[in-house]
Amino acid sequence: MEPLPTPCPAEQVPDATAVDAFNAAYRQAKHQCAVFVAIENQGRRWTVKADALTAGPGHTVADDAYDAIRAAVIRLIRAREIRSDSSAGPVYFVLYDVETEHRARELAAALYGDLAPLTRAAPQTS
Secondary structure, three states, X not given: XXXXXXXXXHHHOOEOOOHHXXXXXXXXXXXXXXXXXXXXXXXXXXXXXXXXXHHOOOOOOOHHHHHHHHHHHHHHHXXXXXXXXXXXXXXXXXXXXXXXXXHHHHHHHHOXXXXXXXXXXXXXXX
C-alpha cells in the first residue's frame, strides 16, 4: 500500500472497522514511519483515530499543530459533534461519536499533518 499523501484526501483515510483492517493499517503506518490515521464504524456512529507513535521516536507533533488540534477538539466537543471523552493527544487522538462516515473521514484527514483542513473541519465560531 502507498503511504497517505499530505494533505490527505478524506476518501483515502482507511476504514479500520474490522480488526484485521485496523491491524494492517497500523502495521503499514509503523512500517512507513508515518502517523497512523483511520476511521472505525461503531454502530450508527464513527470513531476517528490518529497515533503519532507509529511515526517513530524522532517524530514530534509541533506545538502549533497540537494547539490547533486541541482547540478544534474542544470546539467539536462544545458543539456536541463528538463525545466529551474524546482525546486530544499529545500523541494519540481519538474522536468518538462522529455522526457520519463523511464527517469522520473529513476529521481524520484534518488530523493528518495539515492545519488548513483542520481549520475547515472545525472552524472557530465567534
